[in-house]
Structure formats: C-alpha cells, structure tokens
Amino acid sequence: MSKAKRLLDILMFVTTKKKFTAQEIADEFHISIRTVHRYILDLSDMGLPIYSEQGRNGGYTVLTSRFLPPILFTEEEAVSIFYAFESLNYYRNLPFDTVISSVEHKLYSSLQSEAKIKIDKIRSYIAFWNPKRTIDTPLLNDVLKYSIENRNLHIQYDSKSGIRKKHIRPIGVYAHDGLWYLPAYDYHKKKILLYRVDRILSILSTEENEDEFMNLKEWFNFIEVKNPIRLHVLLTMEGIRQCKSVPYFEGFVVTQEDGAGYIDTIIDRGELNFITSLFLRLGSHARILEPKELIVGLRKQAEEILTMYQDDN
Template identity: 70%
Template sequence: MSKAKRLLDILMFVKTKRKFTAQELADEFEISVRTIHRYLLDLSDMGLPIYAEQGRHGGYTVLENRMLPPILFTEEEAVSIFFAFQSLSYYRSLPFDTEISAVAHKLYNSLSNDAKIKVDKMRSYISFWNPKRSIDTPYLNDLLEASMLNKNLSIQYDSKSGITTKYIRPIGIYAHDGLWYLPAYDYNKQKILLFRADRVLSIQLKETNEEEFMNLEEWFDSTEVTNPIRLYALLTREGVRQCKSVPWLEGCVETKEDGTGYIDSPIEENEISFITPLFYRLGTDVQIKEPKYLIDRMRLQAKEILKMYPE
C-alpha cells in the first residue's frame, strides 16, 4: 500500500475515533509503533491538530477543528478550482483567515505531474483579471461578521464631504472591480446606502437586532424603487457598449437595430450622484433627456471644469 493511501486511511480513522494510542493504530493497520509516530507527525505537519498526552495512560487526541475531511476531485475539477482562486489574488484584503495562495499551493501540489504541466502552460493563456488594488480594507472580516450576526455598527467613514459618523445595519459585503462594497441600512437617512468598505476608518459594535432583515442576496434580487424618477437618455453605439459594461445599468439599456440605443427606466432619486460621473465620462456618447436635475448637474460639472482651463 502506498504511503499516501496509508495516510488517508489513518486520517479517516483518527478523525472518527478522536482519542487513541499509537499502539491501537499499530494494531489496526498492522504496522510498527515507530512507523505510526512518523505518520502522525506527517499528519500534524499537514494541519491535523493532534494533542499528545504523556504518561502511562497517555495517548493522542484530535482537537476540535474546522479541518475538512479529504475530498476527491477529478483532475479537471482540481484545475478549474485552482484557476478560480486566481481571481481572488488581485484583492489585497479577503474576508478569510487562510490565504488564498496557501490553498492554491496545496491544491497544486496534489495534482499529478501531467496536470501540473497543464496548469503551468495554462497560466500563460488565461487570467481572471481585476484591477490590482493596493488599498487595504482592515475591517473587512468585522463587517462580514456584523452582517451575519445581525448587529448594528457605529462607524467612522471617510466620505466625499469628510469624515463622518454613521449608525448602520450592514447586510453583507461584495467585491467589484477590485474593491469591496458594504450595503447597509443608514438609520439617519432611513434607507439602504452603499459604502466603500476600505473607507471605513473605525467600527464599534452596537446592539444585536432581534428581528431579521434583508440580507445581501435579497438586496441583489430586490427591484423595488421607493423614490422613483425617470431616467431617459439616448446612447450612441459606444454609449451602449459602455453602459452595458456597468453591472447595475446593463439591464436598463435598450439596443436598436443600428447599434445605438437608449435608457428609459425608473431609478432611485439618490442614485443621481452615482450616475453623474459615469455619464460625464461618456461625453457625447450619451444625451440625457430626463431628469432635469441630472442635466443641471452635468452642466454644473462642465462649468466647474471649464473654470480650471480658461482661454
């Protein structure tokens, strides 16, 4: 029997039994006690938390842990998981204790030599790219925990108007374009707002809520508009292409046969501040018809820029 198969059998046995002696393992697998000790050292190096008790009545105990039992993957499944990890490598902060590089390293080492050669070659031809961000998000784990535990938070937030204190109820976190975002119910504004997680400067845990609230998945699926205004804009072919690359705007774009298009959709009134910079970057590839408030904001921004570049 190969050493790898023997280690797997011993691992399954000790995780089930939890408390045992080296002699018991030697009798079970019909090998020497010395060999059992070597195998237990190998398992410990692999991450199995084993506690040794010395003395006449001593032995070994497998401590409570979150280590998963062995999972068998096909070669194709292992390769696909390995490359899925690659998309996470562009994020400076992750809400996980184990570094993705360590997990990917373990998975790579478990592959056959042929599979390793295949992976090494594929690295030059495929990438799940995101912008490489150097921004740290120190409270990412805490924000996720608070969302899952249904807790309110008092946060110091670096907003456009300066550092402010927010009293919120977070509903989850999500990653987009190399950054982490935090949708949360703002008790002062009495509505769900979207915060940049890296702009949270400090947090203070508050009370736990008794009643359930909307979670991130439900928020993504929600299409309810509480303060609707009409957004109507004409798009060139390039405007259609650009707007369709924006996830939250993609579903609102209607395309004509010639490739041009338009947006005619109700939006939340407070979304105007997010839409203005996007449409301003599009320049002549978008012509806003409604609302007048958005047109006025575009004009104001254009005037402010022209002041910086007088003739």
C-alpha cells in the same frame, strides 16, 4: 491493503470521532497497538492536529472539527480550482487572504509535474484583471465577520463631508472595480446606504441583534425604489457598448436593429448624483430625455469644467 489506503481510512475514522483511543483503532482495523501509534505519528506529520492525553482515561483528540479528509480531484478540476484563486490576485485586500495563499500553495505543490507545466503556461495567456488599487482595506475581515454575526456597528467613516460617526447594520461586502463595498442600514438616515470599506477608519463598538436582517444575496435581489423617477436616454452604438460595460446600466439597455438603442426604466431619485458622472463620461453618445434633474446636473458639471479651462487670452 496499502499503507496509503489504511492511512486514509484511519484519517476519516478519527476526524469523524474527534476523540478516540489507540485500542478503538486497533479493534476497528484489526491491527496492533504498536502499528496504531506509528500511523498516528504519520497522520500528525501530515498535519492532522492530534492531542494525546495520558492516564487511565486518556486517548487522542483531534483538536479541530474543521479538518477535512483528503479530496480527490482530477487534473482539470485542480487546474480550475487553482485559477479560481488566481482570479483574486488583482485585489490588494481579500477576506482570509493568508488562508487563500496557503490553500493555493498546497494545491499547486500537490499537482503532478505535467499539471504544474500546464498552469505555468496558461498563466502567460490568461488573467482575471481588475484595477490594481493601492488603497488598503484593513478592516475588511472585521466588517465581514460582524456582518455574518448579525451585529450593529458604530464606526468612524471618512465621507465626502468629513469624518463622521455612523451607526449601521451591515448586510455584507462585495467587490467591484477593485474596491470593496458595504451596503448597510443607517440608523440615523433610516435607509440602506452604500459604504466604501476602505473609508471605514475604525470600528468603535458593536451590538448584538436578536432579530434577523436581510443578507447581501437578498439585498441584490431586492433593491427598493422608494422615490421612483423615469430614466429615458437615447444611445448611439458606442453609447450601447459603453453602457453594457457598466454593471449599473447593462440590465436596462435595449438595442435596436440599427445598433443604436435606449434606456427607459425607473430608478430611485437618490441615484441621480451617482449616475450623473457616468453619463458625463458618455458625452455625445447618450442623449438624456428624462429626468430634467439629470440634464441640469450634467449642464452644471459641464459648465464647471468649461470655466476651469477658459482661455484668459
């Protein structure tokens, strides 16, 4: 049996047992104690965190249960995994940012020269682009951690009306358009609101919860409409194109045979402020029929812009 195969077998054996003696390995693989010690030194040099204990009841302990045995990938699999990491490069902050960089480096370094040349060439022809934001999100890891741990948070939040203290129950975090968002239950307003993670200035304290709450996946599948209102909009071909590029709208767009189309759906009234700016950007490519509140909001914003640019002469 080759040394590489023997090392792999011993690695899988010790990571399963966690605590073992040299004699156990010698008996399992029918090798000498001296050979066992050489193999353990080799595994330690490879990065396996092994702690040795001297004495009558001594032996070896693998210091972490999260160390994985080697996984064999084909070249195509390795390239696809590498580009899964590359797709995250345009985000300024990521959960586990240092770990992701370390994994990416290890994966690239382990590839054969042909695969490295392939990756280097592909880099010149493909990118998973998001707007490169200069805004820091220093509390991203903490917010994600407390979401997973099912904790309430008392935070300081930089809202449009100024810095406010919030008591929230986070659901999870997601990235969109280069920014990180946190849907969370607001105990004061008694509903789920959407927060920008970069606007969380500090986490003042946390509280444990005994009961379970919905997670991010469940929230995406169930967004409650408490105050329903009809959204009915006629769209030109350009309006169709632009609406399909906005995640909020794309599931509502209906395209007709002539290329034009419409949106006719039910939304929550609380979304009106959010979508007003989206429709203002569409200009004449979207004609709103309902609701009247949205038309009034668009007229108000348009008048404010006209007033700002009035010619005094």
